[in-house]
Amino acid sequence: MTTLVDAWAWLGDPAHWAGDDGIRHRLLQHLALTVVCLALSCAIALPVALVLGHLGKGGALAVNLSNAGRAVPTFAVLVLLLLTPLGRWGEGPTVVALVLFAVPPLLTNAYVGMREVDRGVVRAARGMGMTGRQTLWRVEVPLSLPMILNGVRIAAVQLVATATIAALAGGGGLGRIITAGFNLASTPQVVAGAVLVAGFALVVEGIFEAVERLAPHRRRGP
Amino acid sequence: MPSRCNGRVTAPPDDCLARNEWLCGAYLRTRRHIVLDAVLQHLQLTTASVLIGLVLAVPLALLARRWGWAAGPVLASTTVLYTIPSLAMFSLLLPLYGLSATLVVAGLVLYSLTLLVRNILAGLRAVPEETRQAARGMGYGPIRLLLTVELPLALPAAMAGLRIATVSAISLVTVGAIVGFGGLGNLIYAGMNTYFKAQVLTASVLCVVIAVAADLLLLGVQRLITPWTRAARG
Numbered sequence: 001m002t003t004l005v006d007a008w009a010w011l012g013d014p015a016h017w018a019g020d021d022g023i024r025h026r027l028l029q030h031l032a033l034t035v036v037c038l039a040l041s042c043a044i045a046l047p048v049a050l051v052l053g054h055l056g057k058g059g060a061l062a063v064n065l066s067n068a069g070r071a072v073p074t075f076a077v078l079v080l081l082l083l084t085p086l087g088r089w090g091e092g093p094t095v096v097a098l099v100l101f102a103v104p105p106l107l108t109n110a111y112v113g114m115r116e117v118d119r120g121v122v123r124a125a126r127g128m129g130m131t132g133r134q135t136l137w138r139v140e141v142p143l144s145l146p147m148i149l150n151g152v153r154i155a156a157v158q159l160v161a162t163a164t165i166a167a168l169a170g171g172g173g174l175g176r177i178i179t180a181g182f183n184l185a186s187t188p189q190v191v192a193g194a195v196l197v198a199g200f201a202l203v204v205e206g207i208f209e210a211v212e213r214l215a216p217h218r219r220r221g222p
Numbered sequence: 223m224p225s226r227c228n229g230r231v232t233a234p235p236d237d238c239l240a241r242n243e244w245l246c247g248a249y250l251r252t253r254r255h256i257v258l259d260a261v262l263q264h265l266q267l268t269t270a271s272v273l274i275g276l277v278l279a280v281p282l283a284l285l286a287r288r289w290g291w292a293a294g295p296v297l298a299s300t301t302v303l304y305t306i307p308s309l310a311m312f313s314l315l316l317p318l319y320g321l322s323a324t325l326v327v328a329g330l331v332l333y334s335l336t337l338l339v340r341n342i343l344a345g346l347r348a349v350p351e352e353t354r355q356a357a358r359g360m361g362y363g364p365i366r367l368l369l370t371v372e373l374p375l376a377l378p379a380a381m382a383g384l385r386i387a388t389v390s391a392i393s394l395v396t397v398g399a400i401v402g403f404g405g406l407g408n409l410i411y412a413g414m415n416t417y418f419k420a421q422v423l424t425a426s427v428l429c430v431v432i433a434v435a436a437d438l439l440l441l442g443v444q445r446l447i448t449p450w451t452r453a454a455r456g
Contacts, residue, residue: 003317004317067389070390070393070433071389071392071393071434071437072393072433073407073426073430074393075396075397075399075410075411076396076407076422077426079411079413079414079422079426080423080426083414083417083422157305160307161307161308161309164308164310165308165309168397168399168411175307175309178309178310179400187317190313191313191314191316191317193310193313194309194311194313194314195310195314197309197313198305198311198314201305201310202302202305
């Protein structure tokens with residue numbers, strides 16, 4: 001219990017919030033990394049998934065990519081990238097690693113969502129004279145939106161986690177508070193950093209939960 | 223480039239280790255023991271956490287199914303646990319376990335638990351009601367029904383969860399390097415600090431190899447213990 005009290009006291013100390021190593025700066029770094037990399041990964045993964053799903057091709061790739069992504073340790077990729085010439089570019093390795101790990105869930109969920117759209121509905125759209133583009137935007141994307149959003153949510157949570165591990169490989173973000181705490185052998189700081197990271201992750205998850213509840217429900221059946 | 227002999231008695235060795243190359247056979251030759259130790263620790267940490275997770279997950283899933291009201295809270299709390307990033311999870315457990323292997327295992331157990339409870343519960347729920355009724359009609363008691371009908375039918379879903387949990391655990395063990403118990407993660411962490419490319423690449427590749435091997439092994443076990451799924455397909 002005393003550790004929790006100490007961690008709380010650590011969080012309450014205004015000196016720990018200010019400056020480049022302060023909580024405020026680390027929080028903003030973490031937020032910026034998550035948002036920028038989520039946008040980048042969506043820009044890369046979603047067009048590919050939508051086109052593949054529309055054409056019904058490359059399914060094995062889209063599905064297996066997610067499984068392969070799980071087998072590759074985030075930490076290993078971060079360190080490997082750090083030792084390449086990319087490592088000299090400040091947050092470069094972190095951004096690349098974050099995008100690499102956010103793309104598979106986005107790709108898999110969007111692809112599966114597109115393929116799960118009722119084939120009868122797609123054929124009906126064709127029969128009504130819709131072009132491929134119209135079918136994609138007016139039928140397939142709206143119907144697969146819940147699955148696409150689910151992929152974005154998984155990717156966002158994954159991004160928060162990966163950005164935390166990035167601190168082990170010298171990246172910025174809230175994880176730095178934890179690693180600095182380990183270096184100082186300060187358990188209160190480690191726990192305080194962990195509480196911040198866990199809180200951040202839960203808020204991100206909560207935001208997506210709220211968005212999914214507020215979004216209009218077009219799901220069919222169970 | 224061959225090293226020039228400049229007359230010194232002990233010329234620096236000019237092998238891939240000295241040149242700090244990514245691929246280096248000499249690395250494996252000279253450091254076979256530390257690599258082997260790291261692999262062993264990696265396997266021990268993974269096996270311990272997945273097994274403990276399994277032992278805890280089966281009763282939790284059974285409870286959640288027995289009492290419908292418990293399913294919501296059980297699933298919600300495991301989702302919350304799964305959302306917490308691994309580095310934060312290990313750090314939150316630090317006051318409880320200190321810098322120990324137990325800390326890494328405890329953190330990994332919590333992640334495995336989430337995946338296993340979900341999948342076992344899904345498997346149990348997918349058992350057709352007619353099958354249950356048929357077993358009851360044949361005079362099966364609740365225990366016999368559970369052990370000989372429901373659990374075997376839930377096996378494919380449970381095994382899918384076990385495979386995901388194992389592969390994830392193998393990848394997450396590396397983060398345990400922060401407390402010095404990360405298996406191959408320790409080599410990656412040390413290699414990062416000393417800019418030792420061969421060590422980082424070798425340890426990373428071994429991680430992936432172990433994950434793929436474990437996945438294939440569990441797939442084989444699943445085929446062996448659920449022969450009816452193959453018969454149905456073939």
